[in-house]
């Protein structure tokens with residue numbers, strides 16, 4: 001059996017070519033395969049397609065930008081109107097006061113950029129001994145070496161040998177465990193604590209009451225920075241523009257990607273708050289020796305500008321809140337089923353935890369047969385639903401009905 005020419009990410013490399021599902025078209029909350037079958041996009045692709053597929057406003061903005069200035073780098077003194085406008089638009093959403101934005105090409109680069117900026121910042125502030133990063137079990141922080149070292153999912157760490165020193169993970173929900181880790185490694189050695197406001201790929205786990213505020217207080221006590229990885233939660237998914245505003249906790253830096261363009265172009269970045277900014281800006285001769293060739297790419301940023309303007313005009317965070325409540329109510333109605341261990345989530349980021357012998361992988365394959373895409377999160381044996389924020393109540397009902405049918409079929 002022939003293998004595909006593409007070596008697929010997060011896939012079994014020995015899987016034969018005919019096993020792959022070729023996606024050829026998308027519109028709204030639906031996608032179509034090459035055989036003409038349609039599926040409800042219950043995951044907004046990989047959490048990112050907030051505005052839904054096929055939005056003319058975003059497509060036209062990308063085409064117009066390509067005709068004006070296709071690409072030019074932003075190193076040193078170069079800039080372009082879309083990158084400036086996008087940074088302004090992001091800051092208008094008030095994720096962190098008095099911040100600036102560094103652009104990358106995606107979430108993983110955003111995480112590793114944040115790690116480097118923070119280490120460089122502490123060093124510039126005369127505290128180069130602050131190199132320790134604390135993160136959480138079940139965390140997913142992308143796939144570069146820094147993010148892999150910060151990850152709390154063994155399957156994503158173990159194959160890759162020795163990771164970076166000074167990265168440690170602690171119990172997902174325990175402030176005491178984080179406090180103990182700070183004491184153990186030394187308060188004056190902690191560079192930052194990094195957390196997804198709602199853990200995503202690790203199983204969709206909202207924070208316990210007061211947890212994020214507790215991290216803020218702990219960082220303030222020990223002089224470390226607080227980083228929220230908002231690659232999933234940024235730009236509306238929880239029902240607020242950011243997880244920081246949703247939970248009322250202001251971090252020192254935010255990493256973002258995905259829904260900033262609804263995925264129409266690859267883009268990510270770091271929102272850098274005032275403390276870190278001041279360290280980097282204090283010395284006029286200081287040179288920031290970090291950045292990506294395509295960071296601030298005008299066409300990607302034009303997609304971001306059009307996407308955020310559209311999301312604002314349609315108030316998509318509010319729609320995420322109402323559609324999320326409807327989805328949650330539907331999933332809660334399935335909670336009595338023997339196969340369901342738990343329903344959990346926030347806004348349009350929901351999951352059902354499954355009881356053995358049901359497995360998330362088999363479950364999502366069966367769901368696909370019923371024309372609905374869910375995401376298997378194997379580590380927590382859970383199926384995640386994170387549809388576009390424009391999803392209608394009828395489409396949510398369709399998703400929930402298919403989930404119920406699969407529960408009956410597999411039990």
Ligand SMILES: Cc1ncc(COP(=O)(O)O)c(C=O)c1O
Pocket residue numbers: 046106107108109111140141142143196200201229230231232257258268
């Ligand atoms: C919380 C979080 N951080 C970082 C990343 C990495 O982003 P990317 O896949 O764009 O590199 C992801 C991707 O899903 C994510 O969920």
